[in-house]
Amino acid sequence: MYLIFRCDCGRTMYSKEGIAHKKCVCGKNLKVKERRILAKAENHETASKMVRKFQEEKYGGLQFTTADKI
Ligand SMILES: [Zn+2]
Structure with missing residues (x-):
């Protein structure tokens, strides 16, 4: 089982269940x-998809400049 947290x-991000520490970027x-x-x-695979979904939800309603426009 993988846990998704912020x-x-x-x-x-996500980490495998049972892992005590996770270093963020x-x-x-x-x-x-x-x-x-x-x-x-x-x-x-599911965990990384869910992380992406949470990230999209967080930024979904806002206008952000994407990397290709910089
Ligand atoms: Zn962080």
Whole structure:
């Protein structure tokens, strides 16, 4: 089982259940047990899809400049 959760920086990520710490790309070392779990997934493919979905939900309503326009 994989757990999906969010860092304080807003990034959604997943980790395998039972793993105590997960380092975010922002540099913060998260204690998985202390995070609010957004969702669970059976495997890492599903987990990564769900992470993408959560990221889209977070940014969905806002106009962001995409990388190809910079
Ligand atoms: Zn972070």
